[in-house]
Amino acid sequence: MGTTRAALRRGRGGGARAEGVEEGDGEARQDGEGGGRRRVPGAAAAVAGDGAARRRQVARGAAAGRDHRQGPQELRAYAQPAAWHQVHAVGKQGPITLDLKSSAFDPKEKVWTRFPPEGSKYTPPHSSCDFKWKDYCPQVFRTLRKLFKVDAADYMLSLCGDQALRELSSPGKSGSFFYLTSNDQYMIKTMKKAEVKIFLKMLRAYYNHVRAFENTLVTKFFGLHCVKLAGANQKKVRFVIMGNLFCSEYSIHRRFDLKGSSLGRTTDKPQTEIDEYTTLKDLDLNFIFRLQKPWYQEFQRQVDRDCEFLEQENIMDYSLLVGVHFRDKRDRLLTGGSFDSDSSRASSPHLSRGDTDPNRMSKIKLGSNMPTRAELTVRKSDCEVQIIGEPIGEFYDVILYFGIIDILQDYDISKKLEHAYKSFQYDPTSISAVDPKQYSRRFRDFVFKAFQEDKLEI
Numbered sequence: 001m002g003t004t005r006a007a008l009r010r011g012r013g014g015g016a017r018a019e020g021v022e023e024g025d026g027e028a029r030q031d032g033e034g035g036g037r038r039r040v041p042g043a044a045a046a047v048a049g050d051g052a053a054r055r056r057q058v059a060r061g062a063a064a065g066r067d068h069r070q071g072p073q074e075l076r077a078y079a080q081p082a083a084w085h086q087v088h089a090v091g092k093q094g095p096i097t098l099d100l101k102s103s104a105f106d107p108k109e110k111v112w113t114r115f116p117p118e119g120s121k122y123t124p125p126h127s128s129c130d131f132k133w134k135d136y137c138p139q140v141f142r143t144l145r146k147l148f149k150v151d152a153a154d155y156m157l158s159l160c161g162d163q164a165l166r167e168l169s170s171p172g173k174s175g176s177f178f179y180l181t182s183n184d185q186y187m188i189k190t191m192k193k194a195e196v197k198i199f200l201k202m203l204r205a206y207y208n209h210v211r212a213f214e215n216t217l218v219t220k221f222f223g224l225h226c227v228k229l230a231g232a233n234q235k236k237v238r239f240v241i242m243g244n245l246f247c248s249e250y251s252i253h254r255r256f257d258l259k260g261s262s263l264g265r266t267t268d269k270p271q272t273e274i275d276e277y278t279t280l281k282d283l284d285l286n287f288i289f290r291l292q293k294p295w296y297q298e299f300q301r302q303v304d305r306d307c308e309f310l311e312q313e314n315i316m317d318y319s320l321l322v323g324v325h326f327r328d329k330r331d332r333l334l335t336g337g338s339f340d341s342d343s344s345r346a347s348s349p350h351l352s353r354g355d356t357d358p359n360r361m362s363k364i365k366l367g368s369n370m371p372t373r374a375e376l377t378v379r380k381s382d383c384e385v386q387i388i389g390e391p392i393g394e395f396y397d398v399i400l401y402f403g404i405i406d407i408l409q410d411y412d413i414s415k416k417l418e419h420a421y422k423s424f425q426y427d428p429t430s431i432s433a434v435d436p437k438q439y440s441r442r443f444r445d446f447v448f449k450a451f452q453e454d455k456l457e458i
Contacts, residue, residue: 096146098211104139105204107197111135130230136200140207141223147211148220148243155222158186159241184247186222191238195408199224199240202313209309215302215366217320217404218309219243245321245403248369252323252401256280259319260439260446261432262385263422282446287324287374288391289400290454298366303447306404307440316439317409317432320447323401324374370400373454388449411436 103109113133119125135141145155158181159165165188168178179188191199199206199221210216220243227237246252253276259265265282267274274280291299310318363369374396377389409415418433434442 096143098143098147100140100143100207102204105137105207107136107200109137109139111138132228132230134226134228136196136224136226137203140203141221144207144210144220145222148222150222155186158183180244184244187242187244189240189242191240191408193238194412196224196226196238198408198410202315205309205313209306213302213305215298216306217302217367217402218306218407219245219403219405245367245405246323246401248323248325248401250325250369250399252276253326254280254324256282256285256322256324257319258282258285258322258446258450259317259432260387260443261434262387263426263432265432282387283385285450286377286379286389287396288377288388288449289322289398289451290373290375290395290456291370291451292372292454295366295370295372296451296453299451300448302366303444307444310404310407311436311440314410314436315407316411316415316434316436318407318443319405320402320443321405325399325401327371327397327399367400367402372398372400373456374398387446 111134113123113135114120114130115123115126115128115133116130117126117128145152165179165181168180168187175192177190180186181188206218206221210218210220221240222243223241225239225241227239229235246255255276255278257279259282262283265284267278267280267284269278310316364371375391376394376396377391379386379389415433422433429442
């Protein structure tokens with residue numbers, strides 16, 4: 001692994017402009033024909049020299065193109081050789097500048113690269129079927145990775161290293177598949193064509209926003225790609241690579257997806273089955289998170305900025321994803337499915353008002369690794385739905401991770417129809433599908449009730 005990492009780092013330096021690139025139909029195409037063979041780290045290398053094994057893998061890859069469910073699952077096989085190729089091309093793209101030309105954001109700015117199984121002069125051999133790989137706006141995402149302080153070699157090694165990607169779960173309502181790299185740093189999400197169009201349309205505004213605000217809570221995107229399988233099917237799989245919000249040295253004991261709406265915003269699991277992997281929703285939230293004054297003020301400012309940006313881009317239906325780590329083992333009631341008072345707990349732990357470990361303090365930033373207090377709340381059962389319960393003065397010492405996710409849904413005709421239809425049946429203010437201005441206002445109102453300033457005297 002050390003040798004592989006060193007080779008990847010060497011691949012970033014020097015080199016001439018990439019050869020074999022053709023312009024056509026507004027796209028750059030890089031032909032993978034000809035040339036010698038190169039070894040690729042990971043599963044692809046393991047079977048590169050075994051013709052029979054590779055043929056079996058190619059057959060499975062071809063079958064994957066005919067199966068909607070299996071296609072995205074083969075993504076890990078395509079990501080590895082493509083990422084390997086990209087890291088060796090990094091040094092050929094010239095220096096990175098943060099002041100990008102308008103042409104860099106053009107949706108037609110994309111590069112196709114062909115990956116034959118036997119490898120080529122520019123691509124490594126691999127165990128999948130013949131495929132083409134598309135990079136959308138490559139200069140923009142290369143610059144975003146620099147902006148987010150992502151090391152190019154470590155990034156590519158995470159995708160094409162010896163360990164396979166892990167599929168997180170079956171598709172949800174969106175139909176997207178999710179994968180996690182072995183080091184937990186990066187997440188891959190398959191996307192619909194409409195989502196890709198929305199993202200490309202707002203890419204310039206997104207770039208300017210994350211460049212202007214270092215503490216932005218919106219999702220960090222590192223790459224946008226498409227894989228097209230060879231053959232008659234010509235199936236395409238589009239996907240985005242983004243940061244994993246919960247990449248942490250601490251376990252996440254509770255996770256909440258918060259929108260600020262109330263209709264249908266509870267988990268469908270019984271209390272006894274709720275565990276650390278359950279994503280809870282607005283009406284499941286039974287805490288108020290108390291942030292120290294400087295952090296709370298910065299939190300308010302940044303949520304306002306992020307919501308204004310999303311509103312301007314006509315985006316709605318986003319969430320604040322919150323991960324909670326309980327620092328006291330007595331508070332990790334993971335199997336009971338409830339955070340009601342437990343007589344076995346001697347007393348409520350109190351937050352240390354500052355960590356003395358300088359290494360740990362340097363890692364704390366808005367939305368990541370934040371020590372704070374969570375105050376337990378209880379909702380009254382004899383009144384209308386309470387979106388935030390009443391605090392009862394019982395505190396838990398926690399570490400928080402949070403960020404704004406699902407930022408690629410615009411208020412299109414389908415959402416307008418959903419709003420009109422549900423408004424006849426339910427309170428219009430309770431449904432998720434509302435116009436971006438109303439969504440932003442309601443989201444902020446809720447978030448600023450769930451997160452409040454800690455008034456505890458030091």
